[in-house]
Amino acid sequence: MRYIKKSGTEPEDLQKYKRDCRRASPPLKITYKDMPKDGSRKQLAVDQGYICAYCMRRVCLDSENKEQYINIEHIVPQNQLTDEEATNFSNFIGVCSGGRDKKDNARKTCDAYRGALSEEQQIMQLNPLNEAQMETIRYRPTGEIYSTDKVLSHQLSEKLNLNGESTYLKENRATAYQNLLKVLKREKVxxxxxxxxxxxxWDVFCKPNETGAYREYVGVYEYWLKHWMHK
Known part of the structure; x- marks a missing residue:
């Protein structure tokens, strides 16, 4: 997980939808169910460098690609919001499928896992749009993600299942760490x-490519390179 700096402007198709609803006679109800979502998906994918806001796996805009198609996540859960509040772009982030089609919740991650919790359990402080929070995120060579803040560290696992043994995320982050280490050791002891x-x-591993996409698990590379630079 890493800090996401979002574009400040609401997508044009969402602005138009709200404007048309308010101008209708009588005015139409503004709801998340009825709002257009293509513009929001595209803007979130671009803002996030085509990686999931939670686990940093690849996301895309191809709706035929069920595994990587970007989903819209509400940071404050929809069940805590009015219909119109649920269309607030500032509350959106883009996430992966999280294995939402899996029957075993232990194999789900991100919003798919969070959505399987009770309404009360879904509430969390953890927010990738909060830069101060994201500065507390750490990674171990084993691939475990944690925070120096105990509450946030608990939520990484208990709300999003980012360290779940059945999800392969820890293994994938450990592989990212080992790949970085291998390249560095090839250059110098x-x-x-x-x-x-x-x-x-940093330029090789942490900058987006020509399409604006970051490497999967880019936060792992960023953390360890910063760690070694500050030694």
Whole structure:
């Protein structure tokens, strides 16, 4: 998980929908169910570099790709909002499928796992739009994600299942760490990595490609490179 800086402007199709509803005679109810979602999906994908806001797996705009098609997640759950509040773009982030078609909740992640919890359990403080919170996120070489804040650390696992043994996320993050380590050790013996080398690796692993897409699990690369640069 990493900090997401969202575009400030609501997508044009959502603005038009709200405007048309308010201008209708009589005015029409503004609801999440009826609102257009293509513009929001596209803007979220671009803002996030085509990775899930929670687990950092790849997301895309191809609705035929059920595994990677971007879903809209409400940070404050819909059940806590009015119909119109549920259309507030500032409350949206883009997430992966999270295995929502799986029967076993232990194999679900992200909003699919959160959505299977009770309404009360779905409420959480954890928010990838909160920069201060995201600065507390850490990764272990084993792939475990945690926070220096105990409440947030608990929610990473208990609300989103990002460390679930049946999800392969820990293994994938550990693989990302090992891949980075392998490339660095090919260049220099560990302990002799200059800041110049680490900054060059940042350009390789942490910058988006020509389409604006980040590598999957980019937060792992960012965390460890920052960690080594500040040693």
């Amino acid at each position: 560990q302990g002799k990595w200059s800041k110049t080398l680490l900054k060059n690796m």
